[in-house]
Amino acid sequence: MPEVKIMDDQEVKDYLENIEAVIKKGPYLDSWDSLQQFKTPEWFLGSKFGIFLHWGLYSIPAFNNEWYPRNMYIQGTEEFEHHIKTFGPQKEFGYKDFIPLFQAESFNPKEWAEIIKEAGAKYVFPVAEHHDGFQMYKSRISHFNAYEMGPKRDLLGELKEAFEESGIHFCTSSHRAEHWFFLGHGKEFDSDIKEPLVRGDFYWPSREEGNHQDLTSKPYPTTEYLEDWLIRTCEIIDEYKPKILYFDWWIQHEAFKPYLKKVAAYYYNRGAEWGEKVAICYKHDAFMFGTGILEVERGKFADVKPYPWQTDTAIAKNSWCYTDTLEYKTAKDIILNLVDIISKNGNMLLNVGPKADGTFAEEDIRILKEIGSWLKINGEAVYDSKVFRKAxxxxxxxxxxxxxxxxxxxxxxxxxxxxxxxxxxxxxxxxxxxxxxxxxxxxxxxxxxxxxxxxxxxxxxxxxxxxxxxxxxxxxxxxxxxxxxxxxxxxxxxxxxxx
Missing domain, CATH: 2.60.40.1180 (Golgi alpha-mannosidase II)
Structure with a gap:
């Protein structure tokens, strides 16, 4: 497979200028005033139930949860000790060394679409890039992506095609923001994470300074990093045309605010060009209320709300990715939660973590089938429903x-x-x-x-x-x-x- 040409400095500059041109053209501008024109897509309001898919390099060790790449570099953690015992010292076998092991040898996107459709889900969010920085799609930002390494397949593109052929709305998510600090602890001891690190490197920038819970903490992410985040996001928008984009936490940091407005205006304008009403799902008031769809992670509201919202939760209590120690919820409890959520004007996005080889665990399939069987009987009370005068x-x-x-x-x-x-x-x-x-x-x-x-x-x-x-x-x-x-x-x- 020929190597993809990565953007050089001039091409990066040109892309940023194009982003500004698309924003300037409108109808959405990069201001909260303008972005208040946003309307939630009708199809989302009627869909009620979607599937989230956390799948990536972290599915190879399949240990504890999807934060394995961070915790394997934090001395004294369970992941740190497990990694040395199982794979060797981090200086000899680092996180990057999982890439050749990620082959997705049994991955069949059409089978995934069948499983998700049988579960009764109307839309799906495969993760495009998680905190670890490995892109699950063909990219001109970095060579560290599934098209050039590991499976050497455009996994996101194949899923988009299969889902849309099955009538499932294709959406995706970016968890890239946290990569700024996610692997930074690897610099604190003799590991494979070493300077110099430059844009496009897998481990770049691996900064650990600051309190990440403090949303005004300094040092801020650099302009170079923030622009890289913006370009990565816009590349996903341009190449894969998702119906909805989901962002994980830390984009609410003060440094991201101007870039959030830009990415929203760019995305909503692109949607207008495509003739599609698109949307952004966000948490922690990262975006101004009314400019996207509010998310509640692993929780919900106690009362009905006059605005659309979504719960993102998981089929397992203890992880978003596949591990061999998952603590599963029951299908009954998931259905009960779904019912309570939709009665209050919400949607449920239920996560499943496929195995590294591209298959689903038997328990995942069993639970999804049980949910789907219930929805086949009761779907008229769920899909396209509206709230009653009482929840x-x-x-x-x-x-x-x-x-x-x-x-x-x-x-x-x-x-x-x-x-x-x-x-x-x-x-x-x-x-x-x-x-x-x-x-x-x-x-x-x-x-x-x-x-x-x-x-x-x-x-x-x-x-x-x-x-x-x-x-x-x-x-x-x-x-x-x-x-x-x-x-x-x-x-x-x-x-x-x-x-």
């Missing part, structure tokens, strides 16, 4: 915030969530009772027409996936229904058609 009812309180979804909730038969679609209200009974007796209090007959509660006329009540016609009545306590044959460990959806 839900019941005694169980939801925990709000990030990193809160690893603890499974114990719901009762009184815990119900709502959506609406077309002529129907859908009530998700989160723990369907064995006796089949359910009361939906939010649909009670009102004694006072001036009270802003439900006053609609119910025409028909049914249970999705069941042929049984339930007995039902409405009084001042609620809509009462009784079934004899409905049993499920997962949420049961009651369809209430209104005249």
């Amino acid at each position: 839900g009812e019941g005694p169980t309180k939801e925990t709000e915030g990030q990193f809160t979804d690893n603890q499974a909730k114990e719901y009762t038969a009184e815990d119900i969530r709502f959506t609406v679609n077309k002529d129907s209200i859908y009530a998700f009974v989160l723990n369907y009772p064995e006796n089949g007796e359910v009361t939906i209090r939010s649909l009670a007959e009102s004694k006072d027409q001036n009270v802003p509660e439900f006053h609609g006329m119910i025409e028909k009540v049914s249970v999705l996936g069941s042929d049984e016609v339930p007995e039902w009545k409405v009084d001042y306590e609620g809509l009462h229904l009784k079934t004899n044959t409905v049993h499920s460990p997962n949420p049961v959806v009651v369809k209430i058609q209104v005249k």
Whole structure:
């Protein structure tokens, strides 16, 4: 395979000038005022459920989590000791030496598309570049990419083609910002990370100064690094045309702010050229509210929101990438979380970490199939649904915030969530009772027409996936229904058609 020509200094300058020209042309300019024109794509609002894919060099050691490349260079960590014991000293076998081992020999993008489609996901985010700096796509920024090294395939491009052929919306993510410091500890001892490091090197820049939790900490990333980040992102936009871009943390650092505005304006303008409404997903208020889609990592909101948002979470509790020690969530808990999220105007992006060889673990496939089976039965209550006047009812309180979804909730038969679609209200009974007796209090007959509660006329009540016609009545306590044959460990959806 011929080597790809990397941009020289003049080409970098030309690319930056082109970025400015695209921004200047509009309709979006690199200011929060202008970027407030943003509208969330309709397809995203209706999709509700997507899949995240963390796959890269870190899938080779498959130890602890995707932060292995950072922690293997931090003396005294479990990863540091494991690396020496398993692969040898870091000066003899560094992170770069995993590249030849990453062959993706069993990778079949069409099979991935089939698995994800069967899971009921409508969109997918394969990671384009993680913190480690290895690009999973063909690039003119650095030779350290999957097209030139390792598998020697444009993995991102192949996935885009397969997903779009299957009718799945192709999106992608960049986690590049953290690379500024991600491997910096390797300079603290005799490892393979040594100066001089220059733009385009795999380990460049490996800076470790500063407190990375302090968003105004100095020294800032250099202009050279920030421009490189901007060009890398715009290259993904131009070459792969994702429907949505996701950014991980640390872009909220003060140094990135001007570049965030530029990348948003550039991307939204490119989308306008393509005739596509595109979007950016962000965390930690990195972007101005209203200029993209707000993300909540491994958590959610306790109440319904008037704006679209998304939870990004994982099928495993302890890692985003594949390891041999994954602690899996149950399909039931994932479905329960999905139901609660969509009742509050959110989407769920569920991560799965493929193995280094390009296959999925059996447990991943089993869980995805179970989710897909539930969605096949109950999809009309999920896809293209909107929020009801209430998100839900019941005694169980939801925990709000990030990193809160690893603890499974114990719901009762009184815990119900709502959506609406077309002529129907859908009530998700989160723990369907064995006796089949359910009361939906939010649909009670009102004694006072001036009270802003439900006053609609119910025409028909049914249970999705069941042929049984339930007995039902409405009084001042609620809509009462009784079934004899409905049993499920997962949420049961009651369809209430209104005249």
